[in-house]
Amino acid sequence: MGRDLALSAGMRNDSLVQRSLTERVIGCAITVHRETGPGLLESVYKACLVIELKARGLEVATECSLPLFYKGCQLEVGYRADMIVDKAVVVEVKAVDTLAPVHQAQVITYLKLTGCPVGLLFNFNVPMLRHGIRRVESRAIGDGIERQTDVRK
Numbered sequence: 123m124g125r126d127l128a129l130s131a132g133m134r135n136d137s138l139v140q141r142s143l144t145e146r147v148i149g150c151a152i153t154v155h156r157e158t159g160p161g162l163l164e165s166v167y168k169a170c171l172v173i174e175l176k177a178r179g180l181e182v183a184t185e186c187s188l189p190l191f192y193k194g195c196q197l198e199v200g201y202r203a204d205m206i207v208d209k210a211v212v213v214e215v216k217a218v219d220t221l222a223p224v225h226q227a228q229v230i231t232y233l234k235l236t237g238c239p240v241g242l243l244f245n246f247n248v249p250m251l252r253h254g255i256r257r258v259e260s261r262a263i264g265d266g267i268e269r270q271t272d273v274r275k
Contacts, residue, residue, distance in 0.1 A: 140240050144257060147207055150174040151244050155251040164217040167246040168204055181208050188235040203232045212241035221245045226256055233260040
């Protein structure tokens, strides 16, 4: 029983660390959006977000190639995540009229391929960024996604 409690406490700590990290990333995205507003190219928002994340001391890998394997063979299909922050958060940046289900499916796929526990999907083409944020969590239940959270509040 003590081991179960220790495991549970460890999971809570991991969850708190993930929440804190995603809050920092969201804060960086909000700063970028406040400075630039909607209407720019996706590539501009990506570049600005990388600058903001690094300025806050976060490790950022960009245009991360994601290998996909089928029956032991690596497929050259060209999946690329926009960013992975601190080796834990997949970040996808969009500048579209509205987020579509395919955008969230893209983040889910990237979570599966990277093993990262959480992903953030940002649509910068909105008047207030909080309306363009989706947070997706991956839980170790096979390849399934246990919970998806809309951060609009």
